[in-house]
Every structure is written in structure tokens, then in C-alpha cells.
Amino acid sequence: MEKNSFVYYLDQFNVLSPNHSKIYDEYTSGTEFSEYNFTIKTKVQNQLISYFKQNPQNVILTGNAGDGKTRLCRVVYDELSNKKLNDWPEKGIIDIDFKFGTLRVVKDLSELKDDVILHQLKELQKSMLDKKRKLYFLIAANEGKLTKFISKYDELESLREEIMLRFESHYNNNEQLNLINLLDITSSVYVKEILNNWNREENWESCRQCTKIESCIIFxxxxxxxxxxxxxxxxxxxxxxxxxxxxxTMRELLIHMSFTITGGLLCNDIHEAQYKELAEQSKKVYYENFYGENVKANAFVDMKAVKALRTIDVGVSSQSEVDDFIVNGDISGDEKLEKYHKKLFDEDLDMSYGYFTRKLKRYRDHNGVADNDFIDDWVQRLRRKFYFEAIDEIEINRRLLLPFQHLGQYENLFNNPREKVTVRPKLINGLNRSFTNRLVKPSQSLFATSQNLMIYDEFRGRTLEIKDQEGREDIDFIPSKFKLEISPEVKLQMNLYIFEYLMRVNSGGTHNVLSEEAHILIDTFKNDLLRISEPEEYVLNILRLDRETGLYVDDQIEL
Structure with missing residues (x-):
């Protein structure tokens, strides 16, 4: 039986596999699959090496478990000591002599006993105050553990103040202490590099000699x-x-990409599959694996990427244009569409070797009576296939399958002053309607108001700025959101949830759509506006119902 060892390498990332622990940094050295290990050279990695080779300083790496803190510590050790670190010492602390003094690497603060943590943080505090010690620190620590620990001890007050300043903004980093929060890294940056590396032809060369290649969903x-x-x-x-x-996190990304490729299967599963197993394996096509279809419930705990992506699953939303193409595209009368339908829904393994097209014809010939469940069984799967594989030339908008109607406008806002000017009145209208839960007439002004319909102040449109998230050069980062700013103290962080909500409310949508994700931030912004408002002294500004239009308009009552 032919086996591809690379498939077994990927199995290390299967959270239900007994080999799963091998993906952790502590177990990566000298494994049987070392030939497949690859390193993504990140900006953080380059920055750390630059610090300790040119301008030594104390560094804290923080983030979530799986963000790669321990791996970065290993990279720094290998670079400064000019030798590979085979195993971490049991205590998890290692000193490196280098040209500027001694670098103490603490690979994971959360693994240490409290008395050891306290001692090491006191030492860090001393080194920050006295550079003549020539003892520098590189400490990896989960954010929650670090902040909780430093808040417990008065003797760490100085260090606590410095750390909290840096959590507030990376601009507070300096040569005394540099805190790098890996949560700030843009997750998508590494996606294509992983896919490119894992799909290199040399990793799959042995599959070409396999007798099961035509029935292998992994291949x-x-x-x-x-x-x-x-x-x-x-x-x-x-x-x-x-x-x-x-x-x-990087670990979650690797777990997800591995599952997308293999569906948790191994070569043994492919070779031993009988007819029924083969039918089930055909469902483990990448666009199903991507959203965790057919995943065992106990695997979800460790598959955060799948849980997150399920919230934007393109298979669950019915869109008539797409669904009509799936069911009737081959008889549409449009030669181009019919040809493409046949090409997309072909006789490959994921289409059960043409089973879908045969069942589709039978379904239509009998007006759906012969097999009522046929469409339900297939349609979500084929929407996903359409989203990932449909070419743009067929002029059916695959993005209709996404749960966001205004994604394109959101993306167009980045580095686009003209688009910001166009969108601003719509956002203002969305805010006015959200503040009051009423259909307020579109206005050029943002009203500081509440559900009692009193206007405490108004802010002309141009005072509301839409600002791109600031870029960063020290980490792999792509601006991904905005802020709506009246002043440095009064601003609303606007991600896609907030933008989508405001744009829908602007268009007359109901306030309950996406409100759970949006209303807390919007209410906080409203309260900040009310706090800086200066009501007029002799008049009362209100919103009143205009019965002719059915909209609420601003009006004034003299006192």
C-alpha cells in the first residue's frame, strides 16, 4: 500500500490525532517529519533578531496560546548562540551570552511557579532601571496571565505601569521595554504562504504512483x-x-489549513474504503472541510478558526440567483452558462462521479416529487463550491452568499478619501436612527440624542472623520478597520459588523439585525457625545414625527 508521508505530517495538526502534540514547539525538534517543517519569516522575528544584534532591549512577547511566542524564543536562541536548541531546559529559562551582555529567555511565564515568576519580573524591573547590569530579558507570556500577575504585587508597581502603558499603545514602546502583542498581527497574512508551501508538488509526488489516486479526496x-x-x-x-x-493564532491557522486539505483522513482510510466509505469521503472536499462540515463535535473546542468561519459560511444563505444557477444553469438557454455549469458540476470525485447531475435531471423530470430531499442534501455544499470555484466572467455575484451586503463598500473605504465623503452621510443617518430607534430623516448633522428624542447638541457632518486604522512596520499587519472620530476622546471603532449595521439601518433595516455585535459600542459612542454636548440655553431641540413623510425631523421649541 502506497503512503504519502506528507499526509501523516499533516495529521500532526489533526486535533483528534494521537500525534497532535508534535505540532507544539517543545516537540518539533528531530521528529520523523522534520523534512516538511518550514518557517514563515515574520516581521516580528526579524525585529527581535535586529534588537538583540544591534540595539539590545528588554522584550515581552504576549498574545494567546498558539500565537508562536515559544517558537520566536527558539529562533532568537538559535540566532544568537549559533546553534540549534534541541530541547528546552525543564525550568523553561535559559541564559545566552552575547556581545551586549546576557539575554535571559523565559519561554512561557505561565508554566512557572508564582515565586519564580515574581523573581524574574523583579529582575526585569531592575534591568529596566539600570542598563549597566547588561542583563536583558525576552519573556513570552499570555496576556491574561501577565496582567493578572503584575496586578497582585505592589513591588511590581513600576513594571506594571510600564506594561499597561504599552498595552494601551505600541507607541509607548522604547529601549527600556518593548512589548510586542502578537494579537495585533493580521491573521490573514500567512494564509497563502501556508497553502503555497503545503501544496508544493514535491510534497505530493509519491501520490502519482498510487493506485487510489482517482478516488482520493485528499489528493x-x-x-x-x-x-x-x-x-x-x-x-x-x-x-x-x-x-x-x-x-x-498561527497554531489555529495550521490546524485549520491541515483539516481543509485532509478532512482528518489518512492514506490508510483511502486504501481501505469500500463503496459506502468512499461516498462519505467524497463529502470531505476542501470547501466542506473549510467550514467544519462532518467534524466531530469534540473537535470544535480546538478548532477556533472553524467556529469563526462558520459565522460567515457561504453555504447557509439562500440567494435566488446562485440557487437558480445550481438547479437550472444547464438548461438556462444561455450557452455560456450551460457550458460553465457542466464544467463546474463535473464528474469528479466531489460530485460523486456525475451522480449529482444525474440526480438533478431526475429531480427536474419529476418536478421534485421523486426525491424531495435531493436539493436539501446538496444545495449548501454546492453553494460553497460555487463561491470558491466560480469564475467572475459568468456574471453571477458569488459574494451574494456572504452574510454582509456592504462588504465591497467597506473594502473601498481604505485609503479612499472620495469614498469616505460618499459614505459619511449614510453612516451619520445610521447613527441617528440607531441612537433613537426611530426612522430619522437623513441629515448632514449627527445628533447627540437619545430615545427621549431630545437633541442635546448636533455635530456637522465634516466634524465626523472616518480614519483608517494606522499601519505598523514592526509586525505583519494590514489595516482592517476604521474609527469614526469627533475628537480624540470621542470616537467609535468601526469594524465590518458596525459598518454593516449602520449601513443597513441607514437603508431602513430593522435595528435587531447584527445589533448584538454593534449596540454596546454604539451606545458608548452616543454617551460620549452626550457628555461633550452643550445644549442651547433658551430653546429645546427635539426630533418630532412628520406625519406626511413618516420620518422624524429636527425641530425647535422656544422656552
Missing amino acids: LNHKRLSVDLIKDRILEQYRILDYLDIHI
Whole structure:
């Protein structure tokens, strides 16, 4: 039986596999799959090496478990000591002599006992105050553990103040202490690099000699995920997570990409599959795996990327234009569409070797009576296939399948002053309607008001600025959101959820759509506006119902 060892390498990322622990940094050295290990050279990695080779300083790496803090510590050790670190010492602390003094690397603060943590943080505090010690620190620490610990001890007050300043803004970093929060890294940056590396032909060469290649869903997934168009669509999905402020760690990303390729299967499963198993394996095509279809419930705990992507699953929303193409595209009368329908829904493994097209014809011939469940069984799956594989030339908007109607406008706002001017009145109208839960007449002014319909102040449109998220050069980062700013103290962070909500409310949509994600931030912004408002002294400004239009308009009552 032919086996591809690369498939077994990918199995290390399967959260239900007994080999799963091997993906952790502590277990990566000298494994049987070392030939497949690859390094994504990140800006953080380059920055750290630059610090300790040219301008030594104390560094704290923070973020979530899986963000790669331990790996970065290993990279720094290897670079400064000119040798590979095979195993971390049991205590998790290692000193490196280098040309500027001694660098103490603490690979994971949360693994240490409290007395050891306290001692090391006191030492860091001393080094920050006295550079003559020539003892520098590189400490990896989960954000929650670090902030909770430093808040408990008065003797760490100086360090606590410095750390909290840096959590507020990376601009507060200096040579005394540099805090790099890996949560700030843009998750989507690494997606294509992983796909490109894992789909290199040399990783799959042995498959070409396999007798089961035509019935292997793993190999089919590899072929599809080697296509630039499909890689771009996967990147688009991850970019949407960026827009929603959802951070996916490097470990979670690797777990998800591995599952997208293999569906949790191994070569043994392919070779031993009988007819029924083969039918089930055909459902483990990449566009189903991507959203965790057919995933065992106990795997979801460790598959955060899948849980996040399910919130934007393109298979669940019915769009007549897309669904009509799926069901009737081959008899549409449009030669181009009919030809493409046949090409897209072909006789490959994910289409059960033409089973879908045969069942579709039977379904139509019998007006759906012969198999009522046929469409329900297939339609979500085929919407996903359409989203990832449909070419733009067929002029059916695949983005209709996304749960966001205004994604294109959101993307167009970046570095686009003209678009910002165009969108601003719509956002103002959305805010006015959201503040009051009423259909307020469109206005050039943002009203500081509440549900009692009193206007405490108004802010002319131009005072509301739409500002791009600031870029960063020290980490892999792409601006992904905006802020609506009246003043530095009064601003609303606007991600895609907020933007979509305001644009829908502007168009007359109901306030309950997306409100859970939006209303807390919008209410805070409204309260900040009320706080800086200066009501007029001798008049009362209100919103009143205009019965002719059915809209609320601003009006004035003399006192």
C-alpha cells in the first residue's frame, strides 16, 4: 500500500490525532517529519533578531496560546548562540551570552511557579532601571496571565505601569521595554504562504504512483487548493475575519489549513474504503472541510478558526440567483452558462462521479416529487463550491452568499478619501436612527440624542472623520478597520459588523439585525457625545414625527 508521508505530517495538526502534540514547539525538534517543517519569516522575528544584534532591549512577547511566542524564543536562541536548541531546559529559562551582555529567555511565564515568576519580573524591573547590569530579558507570556500577575504585587508597581502603558499603545514602546502583542498581527497574512508551501508538488509526488489516486479526496483537495483562484477565495474569507476583529493564532491557522486539505483522513482510510466509505469521503472536499462540515463535535473546542468561519459560511444563505444557477444553469438557454455549469458540476470525485447531475435531471423530470430531499442534501455544499470555484466572467455575484451586503463598500473605504465623503452621510443617518430607534430623516448633522428624542447638541457632518486604522512596520499587519472620530476622546471603532449595521439601518433595516455585535459600542459612542454636548440655553431641540413623510425631523421649541 502506497503512503504519502506528507499526509501523516499533516495529521500532526489533526486535533483528534494521537500525534497532535508534535505540532507544539517543545516537540518539533528531530521528529520523523522534520523534512516538511518550514518557517514563515515574520516581521516580528526579524525585529527581535535586529534588537538583540544591534540595539539590545528588554522584550515581552504576549498574545494567546498558539500565537508562536515559544517558537520566536527558539529562533532568537538559535540566532544568537549559533546553534540549534534541541530541547528546552525543564525550568523553561535559559541564559545566552552575547556581545551586549546576557539575554535571559523565559519561554512561557505561565508554566512557572508564582515565586519564580515574581523573581524574574523583579529582575526585569531592575534591568529596566539600570542598563549597566547588561542583563536583558525576552519573556513570552499570555496576556491574561501577565496582567493578572503584575496586578497582585505592589513591588511590581513600576513594571506594571510600564506594561499597561504599552498595552494601551505600541507607541509607548522604547529601549527600556518593548512589548510586542502578537494579537495585533493580521491573521490573514500567512494564509497563502501556508497553502503555497503545503501544496508544493514535491510534497505530493509519491501520490502519482498510487493506485487510489482517482478516488482520493485528499489528493483532489491538494489539486484544487493549488489553484490561485481558490487560494484567493480562502484568503478572502480570512480577510473578512480580520475585518470582524477575529484573531486566529498561527497554531489555529495550521490546524485549520491541515483539516481543509485532509478532512482528518489518512492514506490508510483511502486504501481501505469500500463503496459506502468512499461516498462519505467524497463529502470531505476542501470547501466542506473549510467550514467544519462532518467534524466531530469534540473537535470544535480546538478548532477556533472553524467556529469563526462558520459565522460567515457561504453555504447557509439562500440567494435566488446562485440557487437558480445550481438547479437550472444547464438548461438556462444561455450557452455560456450551460457550458460553465457542466464544467463546474463535473464528474469528479466531489460530485460523486456525475451522480449529482444525474440526480438533478431526475429531480427536474419529476418536478421534485421523486426525491424531495435531493436539493436539501446538496444545495449548501454546492453553494460553497460555487463561491470558491466560480469564475467572475459568468456574471453571477458569488459574494451574494456572504452574510454582509456592504462588504465591497467597506473594502473601498481604505485609503479612499472620495469614498469616505460618499459614505459619511449614510453612516451619520445610521447613527441617528440607531441612537433613537426611530426612522430619522437623513441629515448632514449627527445628533447627540437619545430615545427621549431630545437633541442635546448636533455635530456637522465634516466634524465626523472616518480614519483608517494606522499601519505598523514592526509586525505583519494590514489595516482592517476604521474609527469614526469627533475628537480624540470621542470616537467609535468601526469594524465590518458596525459598518454593516449602520449601513443597513441607514437603508431602513430593522435595528435587531447584527445589533448584538454593534449596540454596546454604539451606545458608548452616543454617551460620549452626550457628555461633550452643550445644549442651547433658551430653546429645546427635539426630533418630532412628520406625519406626511413618516420620518422624524429636527425641530425647535422656544422656552
